[in-house]
Amino acid sequence: MNRLDLNLLHVFDTIFREGSLTRAARALHLTQPAVSHSLSRLRDHFNDPLFTRQGNQMVPTPLARRFAETMRPGLTQIQSAVNQFHAFDPARQHKTFSLGLRDILESTFLPQLMQNLTSYPEIEVVSQRIARREMETQLASGKLDFAVDVLLPVSNQTSHELLRKDRLVVIAGKHYPGIEDGLSLDQYLAARHVLVSSRTEGPGIEDFELSRQGVHRRIALRCQHYYAACRVAENTDLLVTMPETYARMIEQQANVRVLPLPTDMPALNVHLYWHAAYEKEPALLWFREQLHQVASNRPDQP
Secondary structure, three states, rough: OOOOHHHHHHHHHHHHHHHHHHHHHHHOOHHHHHHHHHHHHHHHHHOOEEEEEEEOOOOOOOOHHHHHHHHHHHHHHHHHHHHHHOOOOOOOOEEEEEEEEHHHEEEEEEHHHHHHHOOOOEEEEEEOOOOHHHHHHHHHHHHOEEEEEEOOOOOOOOEEEEEEEEOOEEEEEEOOOOOOOOHHHHHHEEEEEEEEEEOOOOOHHHHHHHHOOOOOEEEEEEOOHHHHHHHHHHOOOEEEEEEEEHHHHHHOOOOEEEOOOOOOOOOEEEEEEHHHHHOOOHHHHHHHHHHHHHOOOOOOOO
């Protein structure tokens, strides 16, 4: 340890997260030759290349991956301890926030979020879709600052809080007959439906609840995205069951109607997740508040 400059660990961690010397240099506010020199010192210390170039990416070696897993918790604690004594000024400080969002949440969160951030030109947001099984690992590694998703089982190393409550509604084309006064359960069950899912088989969350009630619906189409499903409903007699927040956005753009679901179903609770080690970091506290402000702005309801 006496021969290892601890600043090099921060450089290593940034290269690991960014996957590029150029991006790491930008994040560290250093020149690329300075970052390359630091990497060279690390390679000499560990007697390992640590990262190998594959195209435009710097891919960590097995030793680098093992080192990152064991080193990062300690580095995170040091950074958090230091950050507690420094306020974050979003109007002056450059900061990139990494946010895990699924496609529908991108559509409902990002437009309002980026509108709210127009006063902070130094703030950058990276939205990415991650597999749920990888969420905690990504948060712990620092590759992800926050994730927004339904309630998931997580360890005590991952903090979370309720961000928004949503409910399921039905989208139908405006030409759909016999629904001027709403949609009855008999009409809903007799209709053909679009099921939106990333999986190629299996029921949707609404189908689980319908089955508890002893009834079933007919699935005519299975697709991956709600926007595509709503465009189908716009020109056919198919119905789409979906979260209301996004449905209200689609209603403003397409020739469809939003109807109450004709049976009771549990609310859809959307949670915000982050790693517990970052609990008091000023920049992340500030960004959490921005996300809560967005979540509190709901589309107008009739």
